[in-house]
Amino acid sequence: MSCSISFLGGVGEIGMNMYVYETEETAIIVDCGVMFADNNFPGIDYVIPDFEYLDKIKHKLKALFITHGHEDHVGAVPFLLRSFNMPVYGGKLSLGILEQKRGAKKVSPDLRSISPRQVVKAGDFTVKFLPVTHSISDTYALYIKCGDFSALHCSDYKIDQSPAGGEPFNPSDFTALAKEGLTALLVDSTNATSEGFTQSESSIKDDLKKIFRNAKGRIFFTSFSSNIDRFRQILDIAREVGRKVVLEGTALDRNISIAKSLGYIDLPDDLIVGLRASKKLPDDEICYIITGCQGETNSTLYRIASGERKDLHVREGDLFVISARVIPGNEKNLINLVNFIYKAGGNVVDIGKNRIHVSGHASQEEIKLMVNFTRPKYVIPVHGEPVHMITLKRILKGMGLVAPENVVLVEDGQKAVFENEELAKLDDVPHGKVFIDLRGHFVMDEDSVRDRKHLCRDGAVSIVAIRRKSDGTYIFPLTVETAGFELEPEQMTGLQDFLLENLGELVNDDDYDFTDIKGGLSRLTRRFFKKNLDRRPLVIPVVTEI
Template identity: 35%
Template structure:
């Protein structure tokens, strides 16, 4: 009898981001990816990581982390994990190069082991798993899928992927290898669901080049192109198109400058001598000699594009005649922020183009036809959609159904739920691993912000706060004068402070004399204010009562 294998996601099943998957067998654990999620409504939270406590409590059993590629939503939480669970990380070269500075910033030392395409690694000594890194096309060079041999057969993890027949670097998804694995027999396919609701196939990355070229034609001023900084293939095409018009490439902003430097150093980015210009050099260039590449495609206010849109990029202002190309998808939820950025750019006289007009962007994720093609190539016994919100996971399962996988072979799970592969079959267990979200604020590395703090901040932002100061006589516990009421952002209070003060006094006096300790008076005062607001205003702002005895 072969040992059972248990698979559970700590993140990435039920959300797009914070991908982290654990495989357990014979009390040994292998982890695939460990990423962050970026909140749409920050409230001082800069990132969200999966709850990693289940792994921390089993640190002696964890053999290694297998990294599929270098995106933040796959590696960003690794400093938090490796700090407590110091295991080797196996991954492609670019992923490790992007991870290294994050570990340094967090002061975490780690054993990083570079893996070549097709290489097989054992995640930890004596591990029952062996993982083969299978090349795939995605929106970052070097991305991989994992074919993991287990005592219960092959588990194929797609990573983030698309099927690009004409990839820019010639390194596409290795369809013949996947087909061979399918013939060998794949017990379980885990596949990227991000674009499950998009029919057809994704555009090839190499179709973006001509579109960029066309969009740059005839621009009298500076060209600005916004894209993700780790998308080195896209940056290559921006550089090439710009060069055709005699424009030098000017990376602006910390992450873009760093990414271009790394891309050139590692050979992912090929630029002609003198093609690259620094921010300082760019100030001396004529506008039509510059092709500025920046981040900020999602309307991030602190990005270079966000600053340019507000006129805060001193030395390199956006001016009439400039043309801005957004080489990206508008990620749902970010439209308002993106709109604000575009408005700012237009107000400064720039012309702004995005993928609605031309093929300025190609997604890095497989769409329906590609997802179904992967199912056909893998011919899996069972199917588990990963990397998506609920609607993406269930749509992806429907695509698998259309490829002939019956209901007993499709498993839609969310974070924490456990799928077990055993000799008896594949089924979801009743048990759940602890999973959840940890809110983080930048602090050298990242520090946790508790759920209560975030809830308070959200409440304060939406409904404001009412502050009440009560001076009471130490011996009698009676208010010596009417309580002071102040509101910040609390609608309905202005001009009615005296009413609220009266409620607070009455509530305190209603307490028996022997029970007028500070905590009780604060509790009763606070209840009275809340009651008043609910009754009179129909809202529930935060309330803070402070009782001082004199």
């Protein structure tokens, strides 16, 4: 029986993880996440995979399997379930986070909670949930079998023997796979450029506690809203040093409430206070846990630092602890945010000099250990950009456990087809990106985002042509309006003359309709701006009748 793995997101990029395992009769999906948008996507909050390929195989879709509850693995699930009806398997915390998403509520998903090492049957596949350590509880690697084919689909993971929550990493879960014979290991490459081992999540607690004890004013702490293990430690520290906690941020409040209800966080009722009550407390007795560790302009942290919030703003003596690595592309956002804080009299803990963050991803030695534990025939790096995936291939080349040609670099839109436990070929499948603007809940394709880029960089120009309904003739001159820039009078005249000179063939041809005229206006306008002004504005042609 042949088996394939299609990569619809998560390779060659950080985020948007989505993988499809498939036979002739069955297809299952592993994860369906978002990629957070940077400044390259104006007005876009996040990006999700295109589901076009799933439409082609929807008759054999059996289940969605969730490795853990981070947004880059579950954030796009509500969009998926609006179009495809299937059960969703995952840990209690992952499903709790998913259930509370507004989009998920609308579709009443069939959520099926699993236990560690539980095996689920879905058509031709069996899937075993093997617990791993990460920065959120209920994180699993999936051992997927189909006939003679087997794959270990690694979630984000690291080898942590003293995690802040959950059981320690258990090597015996993975050495057992080597004894059975593992066809393919899909392994987290995010930290492949980092030497050595990733530190334990619990290793930063003492440093964080020292910062909390020494702080004289208010503390503002931020990390990713789904970093439950980090927040568990902060809540413990706040209680130990005598600070009350305010939770500010919808996703943060929701995730901590879910973790509390499921028993993943111990949250005494007297620890949490509301914003109004916090203002009556001394500055050294309050800690605000907030969202926005990447400097997102719609986040709580940004609105506080920039002064947009009237009920909560930075003041002299405030200390900000940003406990997260910077996602590439967000550097400018965070620099601007830090400048806001300092201008208002606050301070920011230097992440380079203080141990306030550790990664949740395996470094080089842990990647080597996973390969050594499982002894796969093939290794496929995932969850990384090209630099991470290629570095991982180079690292494994020196180990001698996997033939260099069997460390397979794939791209989004490829399908790895296995026959008789051998990689037979790499095919292409439809793939792409869909862009989400939460303000107005717009869902856009790449063309719409390209228009936004043109609008931001080069402005817009509207060309209005008037056509007499009685005889079909056009009234000249054309009306031209610009936005984002102004044309000099001679430039405006030059544009109008250029259009009139070249539109003659279009307007005198009876076979042309309004759409053709609009296309002609757009092409000619773009040509004029590119040639004469080196600009590429968004062109809005309008043809109206009187």
